[in-house]
Amino acid sequence: MSEDTSQLAEYSVTDYEVGQDNLQRFGLDIHNPVFPISASVIIALVAFTLLFPGMADGFFGWLRPAITSTFDWLFLLAGDVFVLFCLVLVASPLGKIRLGGKDAQPEYGYFGWFAMLFAAGMGIGLMFYGVSEPITHFTTSMAGGPDAPLMGAAGDTEAARRLGMAATIYHWALHPWAIYAVVALALAFFSYNWGLPLTMRSAFYPLLKERVWGWPGHLIDILAVFATLFGLATSLGFGAEQAVAGLNYLFGVPDTMLSNIVLIVLITGAALTSVVAGLDSGVKRLSEINMVLALILLLFVFFVGPTVDLLRGFVGNTVAYFTNVIPLSNPFGRMDDGYRTGWTTFYWAWWMSWSPFVGMFIARVSRGRSVREFITCVLIIPTAVSIIWMTVFGGTALTETIGGFSGIVDVALEVKLFEMLAQLPLNAITSFIGIVLVIVFFVTSSDSGSLVIDTITAGGKVDAPVPQRIFWATFEGLVAITLLLGGGLGALQAAAIATGFPFAILLLVLCWSTFRGLLAERRHPFLQNARAEARAAE
Numbered sequence: 228m229s230e231d232t233s234q235l236a237e238y239s240v241t242d243y244e245v246g247q248d249n250l251q252r253f254g255l256d257i258h259n260p261v262f263p264i265s266a267s268v269i270i271a272l273v274a275f276t277l278l279f280p281g282m283a284d285g286f287f288g289w290l291r292p293a294i295t296s297t298f299d300w301l302f303l304l305a306g307d308v309f310v311l312f313c314l315v316l317v318a319s320p321l322g323k324i325r326l327g328g329k330d331a332q333p334e335y336g337y338f339g340w341f342a343m344l345f346a347a348g349m350g351i352g353l354m355f356y357g358v359s360e361p362i363t364h365f366t367t368s369m370a371g372g373p374d375a376p377l378m379g380a381a382g383d384t385e386a387a388r389r390l391g392m393a394a395t396i397y398h399w400a401l402h403p404w405a406i407y408a409v410v411a412l413a414l415a416f417f418s419y420n421w422g423l424p425l426t427m428r429s430a431f432y433p434l435l436k437e438r439v440w441g442w443p444g445h446l447i448d449i450l451a452v453f454a455t456l457f458g459l460a461t462s463l464g465f466g467a468e469q470a471v472a473g474l475n476y477l478f479g480v481p482d483t484m485l486s487n488i489v490l491i492v493l494i495t496g497a498a499l500t501s502v503v504a505g506l507d508s509g510v511k512r513l514s515e516i517n518m519v520l521a522l523i524l525l526l527f528v529f530f531v532g533p534t535v536d537l538l539r540g541f542v543g544n545t546v547a548y549f550t551n552v553i554p555l556s557n558p559f560g561r562m563d564d565g566y567r568t569g570w571t572t573f574y575w576a577w578w579m580s581w582s583p584f585v586g587m588f589i590a591r592v593s594r595g596r597s598v599r600e601f602i603t604c605v606l607i608i609p610t611a612v613s614i615i616w617m618t619v620f621g622g623t624a625l626t627e628t629i630g631g632f633s634g635i636v637d638v639a640l641e642v643k644l645f646e647m648l649a650q651l652p653l654n655a656i657t658s659f660i661g662i663v664l665v666i667v668f669f670v671t672s673s674d675s676g677s678l679v680i681d682t683i684t685a686g687g688k689v690d691a692p693v694p695q696r697i698f699w700a701t702f703e704g705l706v707a708i709t710l711l712l713g714g715g716l717g718a719l720q721a722a723a724i725a726t727g728f729p730f731a732i733l734l735l736v737l738c739w740s741t742f743r744g745l746l747a748e749r750r751h752p753f754l755q756n757a758r759a760e761a762r763a764a765e
Contacts, residue, residue: 261445262684262695265452266702273705276713283713291721294728295572296564302575303558303567305731309405312738313602316412321745322599326412327419333595339515340592341608353399353616354665355465358647359640360398360570361621362628365391366636367566374565377554388625392540393547395621397555398571399613400548401606403578408605409734410586413741415593415601420748424687425590427451427583433743434736447733448683451583454730455683456699456706457722458580459676463707464719465641466669467491472641473662477655488708494666495704498673499697517667524660525619531651532623540622545614573720576727579734587679598745623647673703 276283295302316322325331333340367374368390371381376394380386413430423429428444435443467487474480529537554561561567593601624635624647635646648657677700682688685695710718 261448261452261686264445265449265684266698268453269456269702269706273709276709276718280713283718287710287713287718287721291573291717291724292568294576294724295568298728298731299568299572300558302572302579302727302731303556305579305735306402306406306575307556307558308735308738309409310401312742313405313408313606316745317599317602321742321749322597322602324416324420324598324745324748326415326596326598326601327594331419331595333593335592337604338518341518341604352462352465353613354644354661354668355469355641356395356399357616357620357644358624358635359643360395361391361617362624362635362643363391363640364394364566365625365628367391368394372565373563374569376563376566376570377551377561378563384629388629389543389547390551391625392544392617392621393551394555394566394570395617396544396548396614397552398574399617400610401552402556403574404606404609406575406578406582406734407585407589408602409738409741410582411589411593411605412598412601413737413744414587415590416598416741416744416748418590418687419594421744425587426683426687427587429687430737431740433747434740450726450729450733451683452680454580454582454726455584455676455680456703457719457726458577459584459672459703460707460710461577461719461723462581462672463491463494463669463703464711466665466672467494467707467711469641469644470662470665470669472639473645473658473665476642476645477658477662484711487711491704491708491711494669495673495700497666498670498677498704499700501670501674517664517671520660520664520667524657524664525616527653527657528623528648528651529619532619533626536626537619537622541615541618544618544622548614573724576724576731577720578727579730580723580727582730582734583683584676584679587682588675620644620647623651673700676700676703 364376365387368376368379368387369381369384371379376390380390410430414425414427417423417429417432418425421429421432423432426448427450428435428439428447431444431447432439438444439447464487467490471480471482471486471490474486475482480486555571589605596604624643627647627650628635632650634649635643638646644661645658648654648661651657677696680699680703681695684699707719710722
């Protein structure tokens with residue numbers, strides 16, 4: 228028996244409960260010290276930003292470019308490693324391992340599973356960037372230079388179109404979902420197969436052994452809380468900006484900071500209702516509703532827009548993506564500084580800061596899948612949907628722009644979607660659906676995030692008391708408001724990057740830990756039975 232399996236077989240639930248020192252008071256189930264340290268630091272940051280807005284604005288304005296320009300190579304290299312790691316697992320015998328044991332059955336059907344992982348993973352981002360990013364990369368590619376992906380294709384409209392779409396899809400396809408997949412796989416595997424708590428520290432058990440219940444584990448979980456909260460706050464900020472812009476576009480609602488704050492407060496209130504309802508009644512139902520609405524909007528734009536161009540574009544964009552993915556993902560020797568640091572590095576940091584949230588959420592709904600099925604679905608299905616989404620929305624906007632309409636190029640990022648929809652029939656209805664999608668994605672992200680943070684701070688418990696969920700859902704909205712006041716979207720992006728940087732290193736270590744755990748599982752398949760027997764004996 229290996230060292231990994233022998234130590235785990237002797238480990239009992241009581242060992243962990245003594246080590247985590249729960250404080251069960253006032254109807255709470257607090258994991259000391261993860262909860263108090265995380266909450267205290269976040270409260271201190273909120274207070275600092277509100278009391279010293281000038282200093283906060285200057286700090287956040289410095290932080291983002293400082294990290295992205297210095298460590299861009301690390302983010303890109305880490306993203307490549309995660310994709311390769313996933314492909315190796317799919318192709319290897321380790322892919323046969325089933326999450327939860329060989330007799331485990333999936334708890335959710337494919338539709339509900341896809342809806343939840345997709346809504347939690349990228350819903351707001353696709354709405355915000357579905358039109359704005361392809362248009363931006365196309366215009367910079369036409370101009371050429373360091374702000375364009377791979378230095379652009381100056382003056383060549385068709386080449387700039389292909390490169391712009393390839394550069395966009397690169398940010399929403401295999402690489403980001405590989406980041407989510409490695410975290411989700413690690414959490415699901417060590418929880419369902421090794422019987423460890425559903426929290427980030429458990430993924431490092433093969434390397435840290437019993438030290439995961441001490442301060443090394445505490446620090447991992449605290450960092451996961453920070454990453455989740457700030458990554459989520461960034462998405463909430465994007466969602467609020469776009470929803471208010473849409474309301475201004477349709478109904479003349481003032482596009483001001485106050486409007487953003489009011490919207491965040493209202494939607495946080497809606498998220499609290501969903502949080503109290505729980506995963507099956509709240510998140511799952513909202514996710515499925517949003518999937519249907521998103522599909523309706525997608526089909527409308529496809530059939531009413533330039534359908535033939537979009538059909539050709541799907542094939543062309545897919546080919547362009549796979550043709551350019553290697554040079555786009557090359558971390559060394561590139562000259563496109565503006566694109567690499569301004570877009571890719573931010574995205575990778577954002578995805579990595581989101582990875583504890585999305586990874587844990589996907590893990591919670593993925594019991595019963597084999598490793599091969601899990602990785603294939605988490606990578607391929609969202610990649611295909613992202614290509615379709617970007618082709619339909621971005622392709623329609625590009626057709627209008629290349630045809631001579633400059634309105635989409637001229638407006639702000641958050642308005643580009645509505646400006647594109649305005650060129651199609653029934654634009655008032657479709658724009659309203661777009662706003663609803665943003666808001667519901669906002670709600671599902673908020674309530675999913677609060678459930679995940681609550682699980683981490685409760686030591687891996689998936690049924691922690693409702694008051695704790697309410698606390699974290701409330702603070703997600705408060706942090707988003709505070710950072711908007713302290714520096715706008717730039718402050719939100721800086722916060723996500725700041726937590727994404729240490730997580731890039733942590734996730735590289737996590738890949739090695741997961742690999743060791745899977746090898747031990749394949750060599751000693753009795754492992755989950757030993758854990759189950761330990762529970763039964765107690």
